[in-house]
Amino acid sequence: MIMKKCALITGASGGIGSEIALRLAKDGFAIAACYCSDESGIRKLEKELCEIGAVYKLYKADVSDYNRIKEVFADAADFFGGVSVLVNNAGIAQQKLFTDITQEEFDRITAVNFKGVFNCCQCAVPFMVNRKSGKIINISSMWGVCGASCETVYSATKAAVIGLTKALARELAPSNIQVNCVAPGAIDTKMNNNLSDEDKSAFAQEIPMGRFGTAQEIAGVVSFLASRDSDYVTAQVITADGGLT
Numbered sequence: 362m363i364m365k366k367c368a369l370i371t372g373a374s375g376g377i378g379s380e381i382a383l384r385l386a387k388d389g390f391a392i393a394a395c396y397c398s399d400e401s402g403i404r405k406l407e408k409e410l411c412e413i414g415a416v417y418k419l420y421k422a423d424v425s426d427y428n429r430i431k432e433v434f435a436d437a438a439d440f441f442g443g444v445s446v447l448v449n450n451a452g453i454a455q456q457k458l459f460t461d462i463t464q465e466e467f468d469r470i471t472a473v474n475f476k477g478v479f480n481c482c483q484c485a486v487p488f489m490v491n492r493k494s495g496k497i498i499n500i501s502s503m504w505g506v507c508g509a510s511c512e513t514v515y516s517a518t519k520a521a522v523i524g525l526t527k528a529l530a531r532e533l534a535p536s537n538i539q540v541n542c543v544a545p546g547a548i549d550t551k552m553n554n555n556l557s558d559e560d561k562s563a564f565a566q567e568i569p570m571g572r573f574g575t576a577q578e579i580a581g582v583v584s585f586l587a588s589r590d591s592d593y594v595t596a597q598v599i600t601a602d603g604g605l606t
């Protein structure tokens with residue numbers, strides 16, 4: 362039996378998710394790293410987890426697929442003895458005029474960014490309630506707080522994640538489970554690869570700190586929310602955006 366507490370991170374093959382997995386491994390958690398399709402991203406993370414001697418298991422799972430997510434949590438219960446910290450990080454973005462968004466795009470973005478969070482929370486909560494402890498950390502976005510032009514569905518799903526966080530936090534507070542959100546600003550990952558270097562530096566100039574954030578800086582906030590130091594913090598949205606909003 363593995364003695365370390367397990368942290369399950371979705372979208373662990375991506376920029377922010379990989380850094381969260383590494384940081385929580387360094388903090389002493391065993392890592393259940395979920396990824397969807399990016400094999401090279403997850404192999405890179407695996408190599409880094411090995412290098413630091415982490416206890417980990419990789420799970421290929423689309424967060425929008427409830428049955429597969431149920432299987433992942435059942436396996437994590439057997440392998441790790443349960444998930445103590447859930448980080449809902451998987452997400453997809455889209456930049457498009459509102460009137461050009463198709464029904465299929467709407468369905469896919471909401472299925473991944475919002476239903477995916479619902480699915481993972483629903484599978485994680487029974488174990489946490491039994492244990493009377495647990496931490497759920499949802500990665501929203503500053504656009505979920507203030508809304509972004511040409512990112513209506515993305516912004517709406519991220520706002521929905523904030524609503525779910527605040528409601529679930531109150532429902533689970535008597536069970537000593539903390540539910541919080543991180544709302545990153547512009548973070549230097551491949552999610553922003555669609556921006557040209559010129560657009561990136563123009564955007565950076567609008568940020569009071571004058572630069573994009575790093576995935577490690579978001580992982581640092583998650584590390585706090587996963588730790589005992591945040592035991593009295595729940596239903597909060599912690600924005601990390603260099604002072605932009």
Ligand code: NAD
Binds near residue numbers: 376451549
């Ligand atoms: P990224 O594209 O590098 O990573 C996204 C991850 O989500 C990838 O690992 C991808 O494989 C995974 N994913 C996508 N669809 C999935 C699915 N159906 N099931 C499981 N996993 C899936 O981007 P990132 O910047 O690391 O984004 C991580 C999170 O941070 C996202 O939720 C994103 O919305 C949020 N965020 C990012 C920024 C930013 O500027 N980069 C800002 C605010 C919020």
